[in-house]
Amino acid sequence: MNRREFSKHATLMGAAGLVLGASPLAQAQGMAPVEGTNYVRLSQRAPVSAPAGKIEVVEFFWYGCPHCHHFDPALSAWAAKLPADVAFRRVPVAFRENPFVIHQKLYFTLEGMGLLGSLHMKVFNAIHEQQMKLDTVDAITDYLVKQGVDKDKFLAMFNSFGMQNKVKQARALAEAYRIDGVPTLGIQGQYFTSVSLNGTPDKTLATVNFLVDKVRKGK
Template sequence: MKRRDFSLAAAAGSLGLLAHLPAQAQARAPKAGTEYLVLDKRVPVDAPAGKIEVIEFFSYNCPHCNDFEPALEAWAKSKPADVVLRRVPVPFVGNDVEAKQRLYYALEAMGKVDEYQPKVFSAIHAQRQNVNGDANIVTWAEKSGLDAAKFKELFTSFGVASKAKRASQLTDAYKVAGVPALAVAGRWYVDGETAGNMNKALAVTNFLIGEARKG
């Protein structure tokens, strides 16, 4: 969901789209300034040397991020070995955004993101559960099978709060206009508005990964 709206195509078939792009689409390189943006100033990356960082900016409150999640998960499972995917929860979209950021980083600290990312989206968008506010988030975590004491300790910790603050700083550094959005190698930004839809945004991301390998 954008600070301004954009059109999002259904994401579930994105990998098929990437594999079966028309020949003319495969031949034409995406255009800088149109289908993706080049950052005025490079953003430092956390990826190890020799790895290419891809960031997904998202919000648990965002219905478009919920729609995009299956395609992103499938892409992540088949991404090249030299690509590192990071997720960054943004400080906008709906209410209770800082708590939702801490929810993500508590899951990350527990090593539970892969397992619980779809569950959070489902609880909010499919099951319409109340996952707002610290108390409700902790209750949801316990009912969802997490170690409640450990989750609460991490969720309210200084370390997780610091990561949430850093996520907000990264959102500003990349000038994220809305979510879902993707950033590559601290140099490029693409979203559903620039690329046309999130299917195409994944295709542009693959192109930019190739550009990053060139140095």
């Protein structure tokens, strides 16, 4: 989903389904991913926060994006089997103030509270399968309390000064990667790829693996 689609469908956060682009011929024939077709090389490198010796993969996403919801199960399964030299993390994007920033803070608060494992996919499902409008602080808080989350602890972290810094850092990284649609994956500050460039989640992750290997070999 790109910026134009976000604007057009701002009130349709519960929309379901994934609109896929045509499958690139190179991958359809089992060939290696092609630069400019299946992935893009950044003209200027983006910052990397992974420890030395690790190859960083970043998924840029939004909880309200149906494409991201569709992609997440395949991405999570891929992330669970990463080799030791790959560091994966998610970064929520904000193409405008609301509800994007609220969702950014929601993700980072769940991360800070150690609740992503139990609640990340539940939030996606609440929005896209249960048609819940989690687009205000009150709606989000009410939902999380029903999931057993401590309201006071959640709000304290959600509204903290440190949270504002996380939001700023997320915005800066998305700008460095030139993100204009999600889900998009950045690799070691050098490349990005997406489902729209590859056609399916599996082909997208195959391209990510290809790019990780390029970085690993210093190409």
